[in-house]
Structures are given as structure tokens and as C-alpha cells.
Amino acid sequence: MGKLILDKGPKLVDVANAAGVSKGTASNVFNRPEIVSKEVRERVLAAAASIGYSGPDPKGRLLSAGKVNAIGVATVEPLGYFFTDPFARVLMTGITEACDANGTGISLVSAANEDELIWNVRNALVDGFILFCLEGAERLIDLSRERQLPFVALAFGHRDETISVVAVDNVEGARVAARHMAELGHRDFAVLAMEFQEGGFGRATPERIARSTFSASGDRVKGYLDELASWNIDTSSIPIFETLAGEATVHPALEELFSSPTPPTALLAQSDRIAFIALDWLRARGISVPGDVSVIGFDGVPECERSTPPLTTIQQPIAEIGRRAVKAILDHGHEVWRETLDVELAVRKSTAPPPARRIR
Amino acid sequence: MGKLILDKGPKLVDVANAAGVSKGTASNVFNRPEIVSKEVRERVLAAAASIGYSGPDPKGRLLSAGKVNAIGVATVEPLGYFFTDPFARVLMTGITEACDANGTGISLVSAANEDELIWNVRNALVDGFILFCLEGAERLIDLSRERQLPFVALAFGHRDETISVVAVDNVEGARVAARHMAELGHRDFAVLAMEFQEGGFGRATPERIARSTFSASGDRVKGYLDELASWNIDTSSIPIFETLAGEATVHPALEELFSSPTPPTALLAQSDRIAFIALDWLRARGISVPGDVSVIGFDGVPECERSTPPLTTIQQPIAEIGRRAVKAILDHGHEVWRETLDVELAVRKSTAPPPARRIR
DNA sequence: GCGTATCTTTGAACCGGTTCAAAACCTTCA
DNA sequence: TGAAGGTTTTGAACCGGTTCAAAGATACGC
Numbered sequence: 001m002g003k004l005i006l007d008k009g010p011k012l013v014d015v016a017n018a019a020g021v022s023k024g025t026a027s028n029v030f031n032r033p034e035i036v037s038k039e040v041r042e043r044v045l046a047a048a049a050s051i052g053y054s055g056p057d058p059k060g061r062l063l064s065a066g067k068v069n070a071i072g073v074a075t076v077e078p079l080g081y082f083f084t085d086p087f088a089r090v091l092m093t094g095i096t097e098a099c100d101a102n103g104t105g106i107s108l109v110s111a112a113n114e115d116e117l118i119w120n121v122r123n124a125l126v127d128g129f130i131l132f133c134l135e136g137a138e139r140l141i142d143l144s145r146e147r148q149l150p151f152v153a154l155a156f157g158h159r160d161e162t163i164s165v166v167a168v169d170n171v172e173g174a175r176v177a178a179r180h181m182a183e184l185g186h187r188d189f190a191v192l193a194m195e196f197q198e199g200g201f202g203r204a205t206p207e208r209i210a211r212s213t214f215s216a217s218g219d220r221v222k223g224y225l226d227e228l229a230s231w232n233i234d235t236s237s238i239p240i241f242e243t244l245a246g247e248a249t250v251h252p253a254l255e256e257l258f259s260s261p262t263p264p265t266a267l268l269a270q271s272d273r274i275a276f277i278a279l280d281w282l283r284a285r286g287i288s289v290p291g292d293v294s295v296i297g298f299d300g301v302p303e304c305e306r307s308t309p310p311l312t313t314i315q316q317p318i319a320e321i322g323r324r325a326v327k328a329i330l331d332h333g334h335e336v337w338r339e340t341l342d343v344e345l346a347v348r349k350s351t352a353p354p355p356a357r358r359i360r
Numbered sequence: 361m362g363k364l365i366l367d368k369g370p371k372l373v374d375v376a377n378a379a380g381v382s383k384g385t386a387s388n389v390f391n392r393p394e395i396v397s398k399e400v401r402e403r404v405l406a407a408a409a410s411i412g413y414s415g416p417d418p419k420g421r422l423l424s425a426g427k428v429n430a431i432g433v434a435t436v437e438p439l440g441y442f443f444t445d446p447f448a449r450v451l452m453t454g455i456t457e458a459c460d461a462n463g464t465g466i467s468l469v470s471a472a473n474e475d476e477l478i479w480n481v482r483n484a485l486v487d488g489f490i491l492f493c494l495e496g497a498e499r500l501i502d503l504s505r506e507r508q509l510p511f512v513a514l515a516f517g518h519r520d521e522t523i524s525v526v527a528v529d530n531v532e533g534a535r536v537a538a539r540h541m542a543e544l545g546h547r548d549f550a551v552l553a554m555e556f557q558e559g560g561f562g563r564a565t566p567e568r569i570a571r572s573t574f575s576a577s578g579d580r581v582k583g584y585l586d587e588l589a590s591w592n593i594d595t596s597s598i599p600i601f602e603t604l605a606g607e608a609t610v611h612p613a614l615e616e617l618f619s620s621p622t623p624p625t626a627l628l629a630q631s632d633r634i635a636f637i638a639l640d641w642l643r644a645r646g647i648s649v650p651g652d653v654s655v656i657g658f659d660g661v662p663e664c665e666r667s668t669p670p671l672t673t674i675q676q677p678i679a680e681i682g683r684r685a686v687k688a689i690l691d692h693g694h695e696v697w698r699e700t701l702d703v704e705l706a707v708r709k710s711t712a713p714p715p716a717r718r719i720r
Numbered sequence: 721g722c723g724t725a726t727c728t729t730t731g732a733a734c735c736g737g738t739t740c741a742a743a744a745c746c747t748t749c750a
Numbered sequence: 751t752g753a754a755g756g757t758t759t760t761g762a763a764c765c766g767g768t769t770c771a772a773a774g775a776t777a778c779g780c
Contacts, residue, residue: 009508011736022760027738037758054506058483059422060736063765068419068485070467079456079466082443089443096439096468103476105484106439106468107430112460120465123418125428125485146414148369371766382730387768397728420766423735 010053012060019047030056062125070105071329072126074140076117079110086272086301087318088132091154094322095130102330118143128329130154130322137214152328152337154321164337166324170216173314173343174223177268177296180312180345182231185353186266186294189233190257191224191240192250192278193217194270201249203256204242217242220270220298239264243274250277258287265293265354272297272304275311279350283308290352300346309349317341370413372420379407390416422485430465431689432486434500436477439470446632446661447678448492451514454682455490462690478503488689490514490682497574512688512697514681524697526684530576533674533703534583537628537656540672540705542591545713546626546654549593550617551584551600552610552638553577554630561609563616564602577602580630580658599624603634610637618647625653625714632657632664635671639710643668650712660706669709677701 016026021044028036029044036044048054062068073095075081075088082088099106109124111117121129121143129144129151131137137153141163144151152164181189196204196212212218225235241253257263269275275297282289289295289309297304300315320341328337376386381404388396389404396404408414422428433455435441435448442448459466469484471477481489481503489504489511491497497513501523504511512524541549556564556572572578585595601613617623629635635657642649649655649669657664660675680701688697 012738013736023737024739024761025759028759031738035758040758054508055482056738057736058485059426059428060765061483061738062419062485063423063736063767064738066419066765069483070485078460080453080460083449083452083456089449092443093440096443100438100440100470100472103472103479105480108456108466108468110460112463116463119463122415123421123429124465125418125422125430148414372768373766383767384731384769385729388729391768395728400728416768417766420735421768423737423766424768426735 010048010051012053012056014051015044015048015053018051019044027056068105068125068127069103070107070126071099071326072107072109072121072124072129073132074109074121074124074129074144075132076111076140077132078112079108081110082108086303087299090301090318091132091322094319095326096322097319098323098326098330102326104326104330114139121147128152128333130325130329150329150333152325154325161338162336164328164332164335166321166328166337166339166341167216168316168321168343169340170219171223171226173298173316174220174268174270175227176223176343176345177298177314178224178227180347180351181266181268181294181296182228182233184266184294184351187233188262188264188354189224189228189238189266189268190264191221191238192253192267192269192274193221193240193242194245194274196242199244201242201244203253204240206236208242209240217270224268245271245273245277247277247281250274251281254278254281258285263293266351267293267295269295269297272299272301272311272313275313275350276303276307279307279309279311289350292355294351294354296351300343304346304348307350312348312351313346315344315346317343370408370411372413372416374411375404375408375413378411379404387416428465428485428487429463430467430486431459431686432467432469432481432484432489433492434469434481434484434489434504435492436471436500437492438472439468441470442468446663447659450661450678451492451682454679455686456682457679458683458686458690462686464686464690474499481507488512488693490685490689510689510693512685514685521698522696524688524692524695526681526688526697526699526701527576528676528681528703529700530579531583531586533658533676534580534628534630535587536583536703536705537658537674538584538587540707540711541626541628541654541656542588542593544626544654544711547593548622548624548714549584549588549598549626549628550624551581551598552613552627552629552634553581553600553602554634555604556602559604561602561604562612564600566596568602569600577630584628605631605633605637607637607641610634611641614638614641618645623653626711627653627655629655629657632659632661632671632673635673635710636663636667639667639669639671649710652715654711654714656711660703664706664708667710672708672711673706675704675706677703 012026013023016023021040026044029041033041082092107124107126109120111120128149131140131144131151131153133153152166154166194217195214196208196217209218209221221240229235243249243253267278269278275295278295279289287293297311297313300313304311304313324339372386373383376383381400385396386404389401393401442452467484467486469480471480488509491500491504491511491513493513512526514526554577555574556568556577569578569581581600589595603609603613627638629638635655638655639649647653657671657673660673664671664673684699
């Protein structure tokens with residue numbers, strides 16, 4: 001039947017035997033050559049070469065070493081998300097920087113489907129996880145906790161005080177956004193929000209917002225309304241639309257808003273992505289931004305500078321979040337590490353005072 | 361001194377003891393629960409829960425399983441390269457797609473410095489490597505070969521016939537580029553090439569090109585010249601500048617070319633990146649593209665559509681290269697797998713017939 | 721009551737290394 | 751010649767699981 005025996009490749013013990021030394025000594029030759037006598041060292045190396053052994057297999061080392069020297073970055077999205085989504089990319093830049101500085105590798109773990117996610121998180125060979133918490137945050141967090149490895153949740157603040165989180169102050173960021181609009185003179189607002197609960201969209205009631213599972217969206221609404229209330233604006237009449245940051249859910253919201261006799265002059269978008277969709281829709285409708293309506297985003301992805309018009313937004317320190325997350329894992333391990341970073345208003349061309357006829 | 365004993369966490373054997381079963385049975389409970397009697401299964405699970413054991417550690421499994429279920433993507437650049445470089449990003453998109461489809465993870469391995477590269481490649485926990493061969497390809501290939509894992513080299517064709525490669529036909533691509541220009545009527549060419557040898561730049565002699573270590577750049581020159589020769593153009597007088605795809609080396613080349621009394625009307629850039637730099641420089645100089653000079657790139661990164669003017673280029677099937685590379689590793693393992701994909705001419709706005717006064 | 725077929729569980733071998741206390745070996749010096 | 755001191759090497763224990771042939775248990779048919 002020919003050569004069916006697949007050569008399993010030589011192991012350290014084979015080298016040791018071939019060189020006539022103990023396994024311990026052979027191991028030392030590869031890891032701490034300086035403590036082995038030159039003579040023996042050369043003999044072992046020669047033996048290794050002659051039987052085709054090219055150094056210890058990391059799989060073996062791993063078990064006793066304990067450390068993998070890599071951190072896992074996990075999300076519920078397909079893996080491509082890390083390379084296509086603007087926010088993710090900038091974040092990854094920060095993560096990679098910190099990892100490079102520490103000589104740590106990166107493992108991308110994701111999931112095409114639920115089962116895979118579970119398998120991937122359970123079996124990822126990593127020393128810790130950075131969780132990209134979009135939707136499905138709960139699952140991801142539960143699974144990570146099961147692994148009993150250090151992990152830190154990102155981007156989405158999470159109400160659970162027992163897990164490590166690196167995030168921005170969403171309430172404050174939203175306040176700044178609303179204040180910017182109010183200072184420009186706007187009084188007619190509408191909010192294009194992210195999901196409050198898994199898969200939700202459409203006009204949102206205060207109750208739904210209060211019960212939001214995704215704290216970022218809830219917090220941002222709170223920030224907007226708190227600030228506007230301080231300007232004596234009747235916040236109860238501000239329409240809030242929940243969206244999935246896709247055209248399918250953003251367009252209907254805009255449709256409804258701008259078919260009103262008094263459409264908003266200020267659009268508070270909870271993410272740049274939503275804002276871009278709005279910008280496109282408004283342009284297609286011939287509604288001028290910022291002439292007729294001002295739009296402000298949230299996040300500060302690089303694309304803001306290239307949109308038409310360039311998007312005014314709340315700039316998150318995206319890369320810094322990534323760097324801090326790595327630090328949290330590497331330096332703080334299992335200890336609960338919660339960090340809140342500051343955001344900044346980045347004024348571009350999508351905001352201006354409301355049209356003269358609408359100033360109240 | 362308080363609790364200095366760090367709890368090493370319960371192991372499978374602890375669970376087995378606690379439940380009064382053998383290690384083998386305990387293992388089965390987690391991996392093939394269906395072959396264990398319900399009664400025992402529940403007892404083991406209960407024992408696990410009570411001592412805080414949450415499933416087998418993948419580090420342990422790894423050794424006997426053999427497969428990591430992840431492939432490594434290696435480059436000599438810092439890790440951030442994967443997320444910032446346009447070519448790399450598209451490539452990674454293809455790689456991730458194929459990995460997702462196979463339930464395979466991705467490990468990014470890179471190197472801040474030489475030592476780290478060595479350590480990383482030697483110790484990466486992966487089932488195979490995809491090598492992003494830019495400069496330093498040799499090192500990377502040698503190191504990968506040492507690991508005795510399947511690996512495939514990308515993008516840069518490599519002359520060594522014994523390694524697996526997924527690449528495009530650089531000679532043919534370059535011919536197509538040159539033909540496009542020739543068909544438009546151009547007769548005065550200049551080539552902005554990539555490195556022929558590590559770190560090289562400046563006007564390149566035929567000898568240097570012939571000795572090029574990086575075959576892609578050499579092959580592309582060959583393609584350009586072969587094609588132009590067939591149009592009865594004196595290829596020996598075509599200036600060829602080696603660059604590092606940065607302004608520092610591209611600008612001087614352009615400076616020299618366009619200070620000549622008869623500057624080229626057709627610029628053959630060996631990469632889009634070089635072409636973009638040329639576009640910027642030409643615009644700054646007030647030289648019209650494609651009015652005064654036509655520019656064609658190579659690669660086909662998405663940015664081509666957004667440059668001013670949009671760049672005519674040779675489109676590589678970048679994502680497909682990534683997909684094939686994964687397939688090569690996963691389906692063909694150690695067998696030598698060489699694949700050459702076709703490129704396509706993508707005509708945009710940076711090429712046009714030469715200025716009337718220059719038609720010969 | 722007993723042999724047989726089926727279902728469970730066991731226990732030892734194995735995956736490929738690292739580690740470290742103790743043993744062996746070498747020098748040096750009184 | 752022997753004790754002290756330094757340098758190498760050894761070998762067993764360990765890292766945390768998986769696997770599989772064989773033993774043990776249980777059910778079934780006659």
C-alpha cells in the first residue's frame with residue numbers, strides 16, 4: 001500500500017536519545033543554551049539537524065509555559081468586520097500598537113453562527129479577550145467569563161459593574177453634541193438612535209429607552225435630553241427613532257421626520273454611520289446640510305473628513321480605547337478595570353445655525 | 361502573609377475525583393456527552409459546577425488534538441499594517457472570508473524587530489502560515505520552513521519553485537498596462553518601479569533589474585518592456601526609477617523626469633501607492649493628468665476610485681488571492697501549490713491619449 | 721441459569737515539551 | 751588525600767487534557 005505511515009516528525013526526546021543526553025539537557029540546549037557545555041550543545045544541535053528536528057514545538061511548550069502570548073479580539077460579526085468597518089479598523093490600530101509594544105500577538109475570534117462563536121471563544125488560544133461588544137454583548141461576556149481569562153469589554157459601556165470596561169462617557173458626549181446644536185440656535189431636534197434592544201427599530205417610547213439593554217444608546221439619549229432640557233426645550237416632543245444603522249431602518253425614520261410640516265433642523269445621530277446614511281438620504285432629497293438641517297454624528301471615524309459635507313461629530317479616542325484595553329488585559333489581568341475616556345466635539349461642515357425662518 | 365497561594369484552578373482530574381469517576385469519563389462528559397449515561401453525566405456536571413470548573417482548557421486539548429484551528433498571517437511590518445494598508449486590508453477581507461467559511465481562526469504575527477519576528481514565527485500557535493512577502497521575504501520564508509508547517513507566499517511571486525505561492529501574472533499585467541498606453545498613442549514612457557533589491561532606489565540599470573531579488577518588480581518591468589518593444593519603441597531609452605513607494609524616493613524620480621525637455625507622456629507605476637504619490641506631485645506642479653501625462657497604477661486598491669483623477673490601474677483579484685491562500689493551506693497542506701491568477705485592466709480617468717503636440 | 725449482545729466506564733498511554741532538586745563531575749586548595 | 755565549591759547533567763514530576771482497547775455492567779433471548 002505504499003508509505004501510509006505518516007512520519008510524526010522527531011520530538012525532543014528523539015533528539016535527546018540521538019545525542020545521548022537527557023530530555024532536560026536537550027530542552028536546555030534550545031532554551032538556555034548558555035547553561036549547557038559547549039561540547040554537549042554542539043552534539044545535541046548536530047543530532048537535531050541530522051534527524052530533522054528544528055526546535056521545540058510551541059504546542060508542547062504551551063502547556064507548561066501557561067502563557068500563549070496572544071490576546072484574542074472577539075466580536076459577534078464575521079471576521080471581515082475587523083478590516084472593513086471604519087470604527088473597528090481604527091480601534092484595531094490602537095490594539096495592534098499596544099500589542100506590538102508588548103510583543104503580544106493577536107488572535108481574531110469571531111462567529112459565523114452561534115455555535116461557532118461558542119466553540120471559538122471556548123477554544124481560542126489566548127491569554128485574554130478584548131470584547132467588541134456590539135449586539136450580542138451578553139453572550140460574548142458570558143462565554144468569556146466562562147473561560148476564566150481576563151477580559152475587557154469595549155465601546156459599549158455595560159451596566160454590570162463587575163466586568164472590566166474601557167469606554168467613553170456617552171452621556172457627556174451626547175450632552176456636548178446637543179449643546180453644540182443648541183448653541184447654534186437649534187430648537188427642533190430629532191434623534192436617530194442605535195438599538196436599544198437587540199434588533200429593535202422604529203419610533204421609540206421612553207419606556208423602551210429606559211429598558212435599553214445596550215447602555216450606549218440609552219446613555220446617549222439621556223445625554224441629549226438632559227442637555228436640551230437645560231435649554232428649556234420640551235424634550236418630550238423630540239422624536240427618537242431606533243435604528244440598526246442600516247438604510248433599511250434609517251430611511252423610514254427620515255421619511256417620517258421630513259414629511260412632517262415642521263421637520264427638525266437638528267439631527268442628532270448616535271453614530272457616524274447613521275449620520276452618513278442620513279447625509280446621503282438628505283442629499284438625494286435635495287435637503288441642504290447644513291442649510292436646511294444640521295447633522296451631528298458620534299464616534300469620529302476617519303470618513304467624517306471625507307463625507308459631503310464633512311461630518312461634525314463627537315470624536316471618541318478610538319485608537320486610545322484600543323491601547324487601554326490591551327493595557328487592561330496585560331497589566332491588570334483579572335482585576336476589574338473600568339476606564340472612561342473623554343470625547344471631543346469635532347466641528348466640521350454638517351452643522352450651522354438653523355435656517356432664519358426657523359429661529360424661534 | 362495572607363493568601364499567597366494562587367489557586368491554580370480546578371482541572372479535569374479534580375472534577376473526576378469529585379464526581380467519583382475516571383478522568384476518561386469526565387473528559388467524555390464534555391466532549392461526547394451522548395456516550396455517557398445521563399446519571400453519570402449529571403453527577404459530573406454537578407461536580408464541575410461545585411468546584412468551579414468550566415470546561416476543559418484548550419491548552420490541554422491542543423496537545424493531543426494537534427490542530428490549533430487557526431492560521432497565521434505573517435508579515436515583516438508592524439501589526440497595524442493589516443488594518444491601515446489598503447492592499448493588505450482587501451487581502452485580509454478575502455482571507456477572513458475563507459477562514460469564516462471554514463471555521464478557522466486567524467492569528468496575526470508580525471515583528472517590531474528581527475528578534476521578535478523570529479520568536480513570533482517560531483512560537484505562533486497556528487496550523488499554517490500565509491506570508492505577506494514584502495521586503496524581508498527571505499527571512500520569513502526561511503523561518504516558516506523551519507516551523508515545518510504548511511505555508512504559502514503571497515503577492516510577491518518568488519522564484520523558488522519549491523514553495524507554495526498564490527500570485528498574479530505580473531509580466532502579463534504589466535504588458536496589459538503598457539499596451540493600454542501604447543494603444544492610446546503614447547510613445548514616451550517612464551517607469552516608477554518598486555524595489556528591485558532591499559532598500560534600493562534611484563535610477564535603475566538593466567543589470568540591477570536583472571538581478572532583482574523581488575521578482576514582482578523585475579517581472580513587471582519585463583512585462584512593460586516586452587510589450588513596448590512589440591510596438592517598436594526603443595525600450596533602452598525608457599527611464600526606470602526604483603522607489604520605496606514613499607514620497608522620499610518617488611519625488612526625486614519625478615523631479616528628474618519632469619525637468620527634462622521631453623518629459624514622458626505615460627507613467628507606468630508599479631503600484632497604486634506609487635501612482636497616488638505621482639498624482640499628488642503632478643497636481644501640485646500644475647501638470648495635468650491625463651492632459652499632459654497619463655498615469656497607470658498596479659494593484660487595484662479601492663482608493664483608485666477616489667483619487668483625483670480616479671486611477672487607471674491593473675486590477676489584481678486581491679480578495680481572491682486571500683481566499684485561495686487559505687484554501688492552499690487548508691486543502692493542500694504541505695504539498696507545493698502554485699497558483700497564478702489573472703489581472704484585469706481597469707480604465708478610469710488618469711489615462712488618455714497624449715497631448716496632440718506630442719503625438720509622433 | 722447462562723451465553724451473548726449492547727451500553728458504560730476504566731485506566732494506561734500519549735500529546736511534546738519545561739522545570740528543578742538532586743546527583744555527578746571537575747577544580748581548586750589546604 | 752579530601753573537603754569545599756562550582757559547573758553540568760539527570761530524571762522524575764508536571765502542564766491539562768484525549769483516546770482507545772479492554773474490563774465491567776446490564777439487558778435479552780433461550
